[in-house]
Amino acid sequence: MSFASTPKLQQSGVEESSTMSRGLTLLFATAVGVVVLSLYSSQPLVALIGPSLGLNMSEAPLMTTLTLLGYASGLFLLVPLTDLVENRTVIVTTLAIDVLSLAAVACAPTASLFLVACFLTGVTTSAIQMLVPVAAQLSPEAQRGRTIGNVMSGLMLGILLSRPAASLVAEFAGWRWFYGVLAALVATLTLVLMFVVPRRYPQASSSYPRLLGSMWTILSEERLLQRRALYQALCMGAFGVFWTSVALRLAAPPFSLDQAGIAFFALAGAAGAVVAPIAGRAGDRGLTRGATLLAHLAVIGAMALALAGGSVLVRATSFASSNAALAILVAAAVILDLGVIGDQTLGRRAINLLRPEARGRVNGLFTGLFFLGAAAGSGASGVAWVYLGWSGVCAVGAAFGCLALIVSATERPKAMDV
Structure with a gap:
């Protein structure tokens, strides 16, 4: 090294x-x-x-x-x-x-x-x-x-x-x-x-208060930053919905996993991180739009799999069926992380091409804004779990993914190919 x-x-x-x-x-x-x-x-x-x-x-x-x-x-x-x-x-x-x-x-x-x-x-x-x-x-x-x-x-x-x-x-x-x-x-x-x-x-030579004040100006002037922050906020909403409640689902029958079992489930889901370099390369090759749409489709597909693994298949009580349902939940976790991480990597690449003299502020805005989406997802997950169970959790997560897909699909193609 x-x-x-x-x-x-x-x-x-x-x-x-x-x-x-x-x-x-x-x-x-x-x-x-x-x-x-x-x-x-x-x-x-x-x-x-x-x-x-x-x-x-x-x-x-x-x-x-x-x-x-x-x-x-x-x-x-x-x-x-x-x-x-x-x-x-x-x-x-x-x-x-x-x-x-x-x-x-x-x-x-x-x-x-x-x-x-x-x-x-x-x-x-x-x-x-x-x-x-x-x-x-x-x-x-x-x-x-x-x-x-x-x-x-x-x-x-x-x-x-x-x-x-x-x-x-x-x-x-x-x-x-x-x-x-x-x-x-x-x-x-x-x-x-x-x-x-x-x-x-x-390069900046202004005072700290003026520097903070300039963040609103940057956000209002940079449509690309607004757009990529919105995409990732919606994706992180789905991420927050799933990962906030999945431990509750795994601890319940028929899975009944203990703390160690839930930990290993999360380890399996971490495999989705492999997509980050791939998404970065796709952006470098001018494939940002297609890769973004694919990421949003992955989020929706993951929530559909999560519904199947956590609600549909678990109605069967056999050991084999429970294992199959758990495997589907693992696949849902991996695919969800693929979509969320892929969109975030594409977004970070795009915003880091903006304003070299203000990269700190741009990154702070981007991350802070999509962090609000993660918080919203976590909050919505708790309400969905209490009133609608795992099916409601999956429905809320899918709704976040669908909104991300609708917004990105209706964007001008050239505006996304950064």
């Missing part, structure tokens, strides 16, 4: 030729995959952490809510700093605070300190969205989609593996150990990044 070629970019903001070696790409993918583990890991640990800190079941979900709210805050407030301050300094400083926050989560003696630490962890996890535009900046336009796809593979693998990793570590060593080990891993990566990430001095 080589981390060579880390020249300093000039104060003028002029981009040099590619410095994104394979080793540096792998490092970025590993870094974002590890750092993002903390974002969703608390979801399967609610039943363990809550009682240990004196939180009842109505209060325990606050740990996930505050982590995600912190992440959203970081996207809108910290990520834009990469357009104002030297990038390596911002990234390393944010990750260093993330290490301290994770250590505080692992050691927190009271519920109040734990929840504050969860929020700070979410805020500093936004460092992953600082690394993505830097990767784009260091790649030539012809290879930018491939580079972003490779880095996104690490990011999405981290998201998909966060739940099973947390479940398995907590089962064998306790939930505090998970956060302690994660703090050590992030600390190690921070030290490596401090020495190998190239320095980049942004």
Whole structure:
């Protein structure tokens, strides 16, 4: 592995030729995959952490809510700093605070300190969205989609593996150990990044308040950003619907999976992350429109499979039928992740061709907006599960996918081929 070629970019903001070696790409993918583990890991640990800190079941979900709210805050407030301050300094400083926050989560003696630490962890996890535009900046336009796809593979693998990793570590060593080990891993990566990430001095010279104010101007002027954020928000809505409720379905008959079984199911679903580099290459070859439509069809198809595996086939009570239904649910998870990750990779490639001087703000807006879709999906999933069961969950997920397909199919072809 080589981390060579880390020249300093000039104060003028002029981009040099590619410095994104394979080793540096792998490092970025590993870094974002590890750092993002903390974002969703608390979801399967609610039943363990809550009682240990004196939180009842109505209060325990606050740990996930505050982590995600912190992440959203970081996207809108910290990520834009990469357009104002030297990038390596911002990234390393944010990750260093993330290490301290994770250590505080692992050691927190009271519920109040734990929840504050969860929020700070979410805020500093936004460092992953600082690394993505830097990767784009260091790649030539012809290879930018491939580079972003490779880095996104690490990011999405981290998201998909966060739940099973947390479940398995907590089962064998306790939930505090998970956060302690994660703090050590992030600390190690921070030290490596401090020495190998190239320095980049942004072109922006305005004040921080004006920088934040300019985000609304960017969003209102860039139709491509609006469109790609909407596509991904709808896809992430389906993603949130499925992954929020699937653990409940798997724990119920006829599957009756325990914590370890649900963890292995999530591991199988992580196979969908392989599509990120493929989608990036499709964008580089001018196939953005076709690949986007295919991604949205995959989301719809996945929810149809999820309905078949979770509701239709489970009406049969035989062991063989239950195994077949479980296999179909695994296929649904993989295909759903293929569609969501494919659309997100295509979107990131497209938006990173916009405004080189404002990549931090553009990435913050893109991620923050589609994150709202994920939150909406998670919220809708709970309501659908309570009132309509698994069939309702699948119907809501399919509705998100259908809306994404309708919006993308009615877009002007040339406007999508970026």
